[in-house]
Amino acid sequence: MGAGQSKPESDEKVFQAQVPITFAxxxxxxxxxxxxxxxxxxxxxxxxxxxxxxxxxxxxxxxxxxxxxxxxxxxxxxxxxxxxxxxxxxxxxxxxxxxxxxxxxxxxxxxxDLEEIRNKINKYHAKRDLSAHPEVQQAGSVLVECYKRNATTSLNCWREVDAFKATVSNLEQNYLKSL
The missing domain is CATH 3.90.20 (Hemagglutinin Ectodomain; Chain B)
Structure with missing residues (x-):
């Protein structure tokens, strides 16, 4: 039953040349x-x-x-x-x-805890934002410019300091009235 087919045949194949082969x-x-x-x-x-x-x-x-x-x-x-x-x-x-x-x-x-502290810092910085109060921002920038012009004689900026204090005081009073 197929026993003859399951046997491997040899791998050698011999060919007989009809014409003699010669090499240069x-x-x-x-x-x-x-x-x-x-x-x-x-x-x-x-x-x-x-x-x-x-x-x-x-x-x-x-x-x-x-x-x-x-x-x-x-x-x-x-x-x-x-x-x-x-x-x-x-x-x-x-x-x-x-x-x-x-x-x-x-x-x-x-x-x-670190995340909680970061959130508190972000809230603090948000409260410091002066964009809602341009008069305070302007007075602050005038004061900074005066300090830059008078780097060695900062006492010459007393008028700008008083103007900035007055602006902040007005803002504080308006805030207290709104409460």
Whole structure:
């Protein structure tokens, strides 16, 4: 049942030439010289060099990727270890104090505090905006110009200082009346 087909046949094929094949003596000499010489041709050498360079480059890329993977794993392990250490320190501090919040804060808590402070600073800067009060802004710029003109004799700007104070005082009074 098909046993004959499943056996591999030999790979050798023999062809009998009907016409005798002859090679020119130059071709035979060149082929025999190529077999005897151990040097490779410049074209063959450049192909070999390009192939070797490509394999080295590929291996270098592979090693760089492995190095990056190992670096990321180490960073993740260190981050996890630091978070665990912070949690245990915060737990020990709260157990020693008898309170729910310890002196040692986790990085997440510190990050939240930092965001809260940033929001307060932004609100403060928004309140300092003088664009809604051009008279104060103008008096301030006149005062700054006077100080720049009289860098060594700033007492000569007393009139501008008084004008700025009066403008700010008027603004404060108007604000208090509006309340």
């Amino acid at each position: 003596p130059d071709v035979v000499n060149q082929l025999s010289d190529n077999l005897e010489s151990t040097e490779t041709s410049p074209q063959r050498q450049s192909l070999i060099d390009a192939h070797i360079r490509a394999r080295i480059q590929g291996e270098l890329e592979h090693l760089k990727k492995e190095e990056e993977d190992v670096r990321q794993q180490i960073e993740q392990a260190l981050e996890k270890e630091n978070l665990d250490k912070e949690k245990t320190m915060a737990g020990e501090a709260s157990a020693n104090d008898g309170s729910s919040s310890g002196d040692v804060k986790t990085s997440a808590t510190l990050f939240g």
